[in-house]
Amino acid sequence: MVEETPWQQALRYANRANPYPFYEELRKTPVSRQPDGTFVVSTYREIVALLHDPRVSSDPRKCPVPAGAQAQGSGESVAEPIREVLTEPNIITCDPPEHDRDRRMMMPHFVGPPHAPQLICDLEPEIRRIVGGLLDDMKGKTRIDAVDDFAYPLPVTVICKVLGVPLEDERRFHHWIETALDALDFGPEAASEEIRSRQAGARQAVQEFGQFAADLLDRYARQPGPGMLSALVNEDGPEGRMSKGVLASNALLLIFAGHETTVNLIAHSVLTLLRHPDALEKLRRRPELIVPGVEELLRLESSVQFWHTRSAVEDIDIAGTTIPKGAPIFLAYGSANRDPERFTDPDELDLERRDNQHLGFSQGIHFCFGAPLARLEVQIAVGEFVRRVQNPRLVEDPPPYRHNQIFRGPRHVLVDIDGIRD
Amino acid sequence: MTLRATVAELVREFRASGRIVIVGASLAGLRAAETLREEGFTGSLTIIGDEPYEPYDRPPLSKQVLKGWVPADHTKLPRMREVDADWRLGVAATGLDRATKRVRLADGEQVPYDRLLIATGTRARQWPNPTEAALQGVHTIRSRDDAEQLQKALAESPSRVVVIGAGFIGSEVASVCRELGIPVTVVERGSAPLVGALGGVIGEIAAQMQRDHGVDLRCGLGVSSLEGDSGGHVRRAHLSDGTAVDADVVVASLGSIRNVEWLEGSGLAAGFWGVGCDAGGRVFDINGVVTDSIYVAGDVARAPHVLYEYQFLAMEHWDNAVFGAEVAAHNMVNLEPHYHPHLLLPGFWSGQFGVNIKSVGVPPFGDEIVFTQGSVQERRFAAAYGHRGRIVAAVTFDHGKWLEYYGKLIERSGPFPPPPPGWDQPPDMKPMPAEFPDPRVPTAVPDVVLTGHAPSERTAEFRPRRH
Numbered sequence: 001m002v003e004e005t006p007w008q009q010a011l012r013y014a015n016r017a018n019p020y021p022f023y024e025e026l027r028k029t030p031v032s033r034q035p036d037g038t039f040v041v042s043t044y045r046e047i048v049a050l051l052h053d054p055r056v057s058s059d060p061r062k063c064p065v066p067a068g069a070q071a072q073g074s075g076e077s078v079a080e081p082i083r084e085v086l087t088e089p090n091i092i093t094c095d096p097p098e099h100d101r102d103r104r105m106m107m108p109h110f111v112g113p114p115h116a117p118q119l120i121c122d123l124e125p126e127i128r129r130i131v132g133g134l135l136d137d138m139k140g141k142t143r144i145d146a147v148d149d150f151a152y153p154l155p156v157t158v159i160c161k162v163l164g165v166p167l168e169d170e171r172r173f174h175h176w177i178e179t180a181l182d183a184l185d186f187g188p189e190a191a192s193e194e195i196r197s198r199q200a201g202a203r204q205a206v207q208e209f210g211q212f213a214a215d216l217l218d219r220y221a222r223q224p225g226p227g228m229l230s231a232l233v234n235e236d237g238p239e240g241r242m243s244k245g246v247l248a249s250n251a252l253l254l255i256f257a258g259h260e261t262t263v264n265l266i267a268h269s270v271l272t273l274l275r276h277p278d279a280l281e282k283l284r285r286r287p288e289l290i291v292p293g294v295e296e297l298l299r300l301e302s303s304v305q306f307w308h309t310r311s312a313v314e315d316i317d318i319a320g321t322t323i324p325k326g327a328p329i330f331l332a333y334g335s336a337n338r339d340p341e342r343f344t345d346p347d348e349l350d351l352e353r354r355d356n357q358h359l360g361f362s363q364g365i366h367f368c369f370g371a372p373l374a375r376l377e378v379q380i381a382v383g384e385f386v387r388r389v390q391n392p393r394l395v396e397d398p399p400p401y402r403h404n405q406i407f408r409g410p411r412h413v414l415v416d417i418d419g420i421r422d
Numbered sequence: 423m424t425l426r427a428t429v430a431e432l433v434r435e436f437r438a439s440g441r442i443v444i445v446g447a448s449l450a451g452l453r454a455a456e457t458l459r460e461e462g463f464t465g466s467l468t469i470i471g472d473e474p475y476e477p478y479d480r481p482p483l484s485k486q487v488l489k490g491w492v493p494a495d496h497t498k499l500p501r502m503r504e505v506d507a508d509w510r511l512g513v514a515a516t517g518l519d520r521a522t523k524r525v526r527l528a529d530g531e532q533v534p535y536d537r538l539l540i541a542t543g544t545r546a547r548q549w550p551n552p553t554e555a556a557l558q559g560v561h562t563i564r565s566r567d568d569a570e571q572l573q574k575a576l577a578e579s580p581s582r583v584v585v586i587g588a589g590f591i592g593s594e595v596a597s598v599c600r601e602l603g604i605p606v607t608v609v610e611r612g613s614a615p616l617v618g619a620l621g622g623v624i625g626e627i628a629a630q631m632q633r634d635h636g637v638d639l640r641c642g643l644g645v646s647s648l649e650g651d652s653g654g655h656v657r658r659a660h661l662s663d664g665t666a667v668d669a670d671v672v673v674a675s676l677g678s679i680r681n682v683e684w685l686e687g688s689g690l691a692a693g694f695w696g697v698g699c700d701a702g703g704r705v706f707d708i709n710g711v712v713t714d715s716i717y718v719a720g721d722v723a724r725a726p727h728v729l730y731e732y733q734f735l736a737m738e739h740w741d742n743a744v745f746g747a748e749v750a751a752h753n754m755v756n757l758e759p760h761y762h763p764h765l766l767l768p769g770f771w772s773g774q775f776g777v778n779i780k781s782v783g784v785p786p787f788g789d790e791i792v793f794t795q796g797s798v799q800e801r802r803f804a805a806a807y808g809h810r811g812r813i814v815a816a817v818t819f820d821h822g823k824w825l826e827y828y829g830k831l832i833e834r835s836g837p838f839p840p841p842p843p844g845w846d847q848p849p850d851m852k853p854m855p856a857e858f859p860d861p862r863v864p865t866a867v868p869d870v871v872l873t874g875h876a877p878s879e880r881t882a883e884f885r886p887r888r889h
Contacts, residue, residue: 052827054795054843062845096795096846100802313844365823 011187017398023335051364063311088245151266159258164227264409299358305334446541447471450720457751472514483569494570544678580670588615592675622857703750783815808838
């Protein structure tokens with residue numbers, strides 16, 4: 001049997017809780033070609049260079065051999081089920097000028113000053129109310145699940161409000177998202193029977209999810225309502241309106257990204273602080289450290305560990321290697337954020353770290369659209385958790401992880417507590 | 423005691439009880455002071471500034487302040503740390519005596535120093551006719567007071583504004599006028615706006631942009647005189663082609679003058695282009711010998727740049743003031759081999775007519791230009807400048823996120839034209855002449871100046887040959 005590459009090992013489910021030793025091995029070859037032809041970039045400097053390189057495409061349609069295809073031995077990418085349903089691109093799966101135009105059209109309905117500079121900060125009271133309610137509900141309990149009881153409900157409620165998605169549909173799309181994510185695997189296990197059998201389910205889930213988004217948009221076209229999606233459907237700006245397909249694709253992206261990533265970030269933040277009681281205590285004493293602290297937590301356990309839709313549209317010479325035209329490129333943010341060439345003592349948690357320009361939200365033109373909202377949610381959630389939860393203790397370390405590698409996060413984080421302060 | 427130990431002891435002693443004087447209380451002066459403290463300097467620190475204000479930020483003055491979004495007195499620079507300095511604000515430095523190591527002040531006082539940092543920056547070039555310049559309604563824009571007065575004048579809805587000079591400041595003023603719905607005429611001696619900084623090809627795009635926004639743009643022309651009414655208020659500008667424009671407000675945006683007059687007679691390499699120094703901010707004397715105790719940073723400094731064939735560069739850029747000050751301050755409290763170089767890749771931004779213009783490198787060092795990304799028609803693009811087959815600068819219109827890529831190419835002296843992008847290619851990717859004006863043609867002075875050599879200014883005494 002051929003020995004697995006560090007990257008393949010990092011992607012194995014058994015190593016989900018701690019892929020970092022494999023990343024460390026991986027960084028010895030900053031740009032490493034994998035057996036399936038994918039080029040994995042693992043060092044900070046190289047990733048930043050490629051994020052700003054106009055020869056790198058984010059449009060999977062421009063990649064002749066999709067990532068993961070050979071691993072599966074089918075010539076079909078592991079992401080194929082999603083792609084065939086989402087025929088239209090969204091802002092992270094297309095290049096300029098389409099990307100720039102669509103992002104420009106979405107921005108004013110989110111945070112784009114001068115159009116809506118207050119939109120995110122005006123959500124603060126609502127976020128505090130939700131977080132407060134979640135903590136109140138824990139009163140009387142001695143054991144909680146920091147994922148189900150805390151990390152999950154907040155982002156999903158907020159993103160529904162921002163986008164204008166009815167919260168009562170949450171159970172349905174939560175199921176679709178889970179089903180789709182569980183079938184998406186970029187590691188050696190992608191070829192396993194189990195994963196392949198999940199793909200049919202994923203295909204159907206994405207199909208139904210797409211239909212759900214299309215119906216919602218139709219409804220807003222007939223009768224405008226609150227939130228960003230309705231505003232985009234009824235957009236009447238100088239650049240016209242997005243096509244229905246593109247709009248549906250972006251709606252899916254925002255619902256998806258808006259809660260998946262933030263859930264993992266809150267869960268990981270709680271988990272990391274429980275593993276570092278000194279840091280937790282420091283944050284309790286100095287609540288103002290929550291702002292740099294969240295950046296550090298995001299660096300240490302970045303929500304999106306790598307991204308899979310990029311490819312080289314020209315030959316690119318980098319770090320002594322040529323990434324040939326047409327090759328898929330994986331940018332391993334999770335590895336870059338612990339690159340010792342960039343961060344001193346990268347595996348240490350330092351809530352006061354200076355010069356902490358992590359890649360937790362990426363960089364360049366695809367810099368996370370939702371970053372300002374995610375930051376505010378996590379700052380409030382983690383800050384309040386630290387302030388109000390009495391004597392929290394981790395029950396199981398490492399906790400069980402979800403299957404997906406890109407949106408890596410614990411499925412449950414059980415915590416024993418003495419009580420909830422007011 | 424060894425020599426090494428003695429030197430180390432000297433450095434320690436200087437840091438503990440030396441006297442440092444900073445002349446100039448703006449961005450560079452403040453950042454230098456903060457860095458000195460950061461580096462462990464605990465001696466006495468005096469900061470001299472001719473304005474009565476604490477250090478403030480200038481970029482908002484020609485934008486947010488003029489628009490009326492932010493009051494001029496709300497531009498104070500944030501403090502990164504305590505500086506514990508003796509601030510002498512509202513009093514100008516008038517002379518430098520290097521023999522006795524004293525700075526002379528306008529109020530007659532003399533401030534002794536062990537080490538001196540020159541950070542006196544530049545001032546606005548005034549309208550050359552003093553009588554006309556004194557008319558009410560004639561403005562320049564450089565200081566907080568200037569911005570406050572001009573903002574007030576614009577808030578009174580003048581019937582028309584005439585802007586003389588279409589460099590960055592002039593163009594930004596014109597942009598603000600249009601946003602406020604005020605009719606504006608821009609008069610530029612060069613062939614187009616921004617032509618000195620970005621060349622004629624980009625200048626033509628900037629010209630079209632101004633016209634699309636309703637600016638009455640007159641290029642290739644000068645203003646020959648300003649005419650006032652009986653009340654001493656400006657009412658009309660006479661142009662060099664014999665025409666005249668009625669206006670209630672005139673903004674002279676004629677570039678800047680380096681504040682070096684106070685150094686006259688000091689024997690330092692100070693002149694029209696600024697104060698010459700090495701890459702570590704150590705000032706040269708008129709013979710080109712580096713001084714031991716005098717440093718310079720910010721707009722007034724000019725230093726050889728390794729990427730630009732060791733041409734002396736003077737950069738009127740925000741980050742040049744910050745990083746130059748940090749390097750100079752570090753070097754002031756260290757000795758060889760612990761000196762740092764200030765090797766910044768120049769860069770600036772400007773906001774005008776709804777477009778974010780950014781540049782990296784030194785465009786006027788290039789003689790060719792090529793559009794590399796986006797669409798000129800939509801005014802969202804990137805373009806690269808080349809010189810002898812290598813990339814030396816880039817400019818973006820609403821494409822700033824790509825600047826980092828071009829910056830890296832420039833740092834590595836990458837090829838020109840640069841490798842083509844994989845997508846969003848402009849229809850025409852052929853390099854063409856960048857069309858920078860002949861340096862003898864007057865135009866609003868660009869904000870990076872290749873100061874080169876000026877043999878006629880040379881005042882060195884030459885050593886006679888020994889036979």
